[in-house]
Amino acid sequence: MRAEVEDIVQRVETLATPVVAEEGMEIWGVDFRPEAGRWILRLALDRDGGVTLDELTRVHRQLNDLLDAHDLIPWRYTLEISSPGITRSLLRPSHYHRYQGSRVRVQIRHEQQGRRTFLGTLRAVTDEGIVVVDDLAGEVPLAWGDIRKATNEHEFPAPQQNKDKRRPR
Numbered sequence: 001m002r003a004e005v006e007d008i009v010q011r012v013e014t015l016a017t018p019v020v021a022e023e024g025m026e027i028w029g030v031d032f033r034p035e036a037g038r039w040i041l042r043l044a045l046d047r048d049g050g051v052t053l054d055e056l057t058r059v060h061r062q063l064n065d066l067l068d069a070h071d072l073i074p075w076r077y078t079l080e081i082s083s084p085g086i087t088r089s090l091l092r093p094s095h096y097h098r099y100q101g102s103r104v105r106v107q108i109r110h111e112q113q114g115r116r117t118f119l120g121t122l123r124a125v126t127d128e129g130i131v132v133v134d135d136l137a138g139e140v141p142l143a144w145g146d147i148r149k150a151t152n153e154h155e156f157p158a159p160q161q162n163k164d165k166r167r168p169r
Helices: 002-022 053-070 093-098
Strands: 026-035 038-046 078-082 103-112 115-125 129-134 138-143 147-152
Touching (some): 002 026, 002 038, 053 078, 093 115, 103 129, 103 138
Parallel strands (some): 038 078
Antiparallel strands (some): 026 038, 103 115, 103 147
């Protein structure tokens, strides 16, 4: 079943890419899994500057019709189109390159330095993997095959605090 699902994800991405590109967006990720007793096909779309709800709705209609016409999925499913969000999963090397120099959280499969999660600045992206400057462990090289999950950690600006809360007279 897993191989069939992976094949469906690849075929959906191949079919959807031209439609999404024509709208000036890119496919950030495709996920197809059962949730609460039903199958969900979820595509996350993005572009520099972000995407709007109207744009996502338009692409949803186009992809829904296209997927129905090609009948790629042999069982019932629900199509969801969304943005990857502010704190987004890094799924491909191009995602890591985009967030080089930014704060990331990386979970790995095998313990390294007594830990499986590292939080810090993404220093480098190479053919072998990435280098994270972790807040506690320092510079940590991580191989692609050992990365279980990685997300960028959006840094919200600190709120402005007014030290003198009295109103001027």
